[in-house]
Amino acid sequence: MFASSVESMARSVMEQLKRVRRGPALVKTPSAWARAEFGFEADARQQEVLDTDARRVLLCCSRQWGKSTVTALRALHFAEHHPGTTVLCVAPSQRQSGLFLEKVQRFLKGPVVRDPREAASVKLPNGSSIIGLPGQEGTIRGFDNVGFLILDEAALIEDSVYTATRPMRVLSDGLLWLISTPHGQSGFFHDAWHDEEAGWARFKVSAAECERFRPEVLAQERVALGERMYAQEYLCEFLPSDLQMIPGHLVEGAVTDDEEPLYETPLAG
Numbered sequence: 001m002f003a004s005s006v007e008s009m010a011r012s013v014m015e016q017l018k019r020v021r022r023g024p025a026l027v028k029t030p031s032a033w034a035r036a037e038f039g040f041e042a043d044a045r046q047q048e049v050l051d052t053d054a055r056r057v058l059l060c061c062s063r064q065w066g067k068s069t070v071t072a073l074r075a076l077h078f079a080e081h082h083p084g085t086t087v088l089c090v091a092p093s094q095r096q097s098g099l100f101l102e103k104v105q106r107f108l109k110g111p112v113v114r115d116p117r118e119a120a121s122v123k124l125p126n127g128s129s130i131i132g133l134p135g136q137e138g139t140i141r142g143f144d145n146v147g148f149l150i151l152d153e154a155a156l157i158e159d160s161v162y163t164a165t166r167p168m169r170v171l172s173d174g175l176l177w178l179i180s181t182p183h184g185q186s187g188f189f190h191d192a193w194h195d196e197e198a199g200w201a202r203f204k205v206s207a208a209e210c211e212r213f214r215p216e217v218l219a220q221e222r223v224a225l226g227e228r229m230y231a232q233e234y235l236c237e238f239l240p241s242d243l244q245m246i247p248g249h250l251v252e253g254a255v256t257d258d259e260e261p262l263y264e265t266p267l268a269g
Contacts, residue, residue, distance in 0.1 A: 030077040038073075038107050043212075045205050046070050050077075054201030058193055059179040061205040062234045064213075067179045071150055072103035078148045078175065079128035085147035085172075087130040090140065090165055092156045094120065097132030100152055104130055135161040143168045148175040155183035155190065162188040182232055184241040193238070207234040 031047040034040040042050055049059060049070055061067050075087045091097035098120050105112050105122060115121035115129040122130045128147075133140055135157040146168040151157055169176060180189050192200055207213050222230045231237040 030074055033077055034073045040073060040107075042070070043210070045203070045209060049203050050074055052201055052203075055173070055175050056200050057175070057177045057179075058189075058200045058202045059177065059205075060182060060189075060193060060203070060236050061179075062207040062210065062213075062236060063181055065205055065207070065210055068100055068152060069103050071152070071177060071179055072100060073107065074177075075130055075148060075150060076104055076107055079124055079130055080126065082147055083126035083128060085128045086143065086145070087128070087148040087150070088143060088146045088165070088168065089130070089132045089150040089152055090135050090157065090161065091132065091152040092135050094132075094134040096153060097134055100150075101130065101132045140164055145169075145171045146174050147172050148177075150177045150179065151189075152179055154178040154180040155187060156180070157187075157189075159188050182236055182238045185238050186241075190238055204236050206236050 028036060030050040031042045034042065034050065046066060049057075050073060059067055059071070071089075075089065079085060079087050089097055089100045091100060101120055101122060108122065113123040115123045115131060117129075118131045118133070120132040124130075131143075135151075140161060141164055149165060149169045151162065151165070154162075166176070168174075178189055178192060182190070184190065192198055193202065207218055218234065221234060225233065228239060232239050
């Protein structure tokens with residue numbers, strides 16, 4: 001009996017050692033986790049976005065590709081694997097941030113619990129919260145140590161909101177995702193996308209890369225929207241707005257640091 005007990009303990013120790021050795025292999029990637037937990041089968045590009053280990057991400061993609069669903073899954077995965085953390089989703093309006101939370105809630109099991117700080121929120125059993133806020137610079141301040149900051153429809157959010165929210169994840173060195181379809185040639189999303197030295201991980205997905213879109217439906221959209229709007233909404237092109245008289249690339253091309261100033265600024269006093 002004693003020998004049997006010792007043998008059982010030895011097997012238990014060996015199993016624990018195996019788990020320690022395997023370590024990270026036991027941790028599912030976000031895409032594998034989404035498949036196992038919810039039956040979500042990500043396509044190749046969705047899997048690439050879900051599983052990126054980049055801390056700062058730009059996701060520029062076609063309308064209806066599923067950017068909010070993919071990001072909601074990544075937010076939920078992060079919240080479940082980082083107890084006590086805050087995931088903050090900022091969108092142009094409360095309705096839009098609420099839609100993001102609805103996508104999160106579809107994947108949850110059991111009744112939804114709210115964070116007492118915010119009505120538009122989800123509180124997980126491990127103490128983590130996912131909160132949705134409208135992009136209003138005057139009322140959005142106050143959060144700190146945010147583990148994951150998401151700006152949904154970032155091209156439609158004011159620059160002042162971006163400036164106000166970025167410091168919220170500095171203490172935690174939290175994840176920062178800007179997700180959007182292009183909208184014009186100005187604003188922080190446009191600038192970040194075209195700043196090659198800023199250190200972002202960039203993912204661009206046009207409708208042509210998505211097998212879920214039927215070609216005949218896209219052809220109808222091209223006719224209905226016209227070439228210009230179709231290029232923006234489905235091909236992810238940053239186009240001049242109707243009020244922009246000179247395209248952005250012409251303005252940028254005309255600026256140089258090599259020319260001598262026409263005059264020297266006189267010293268004060």
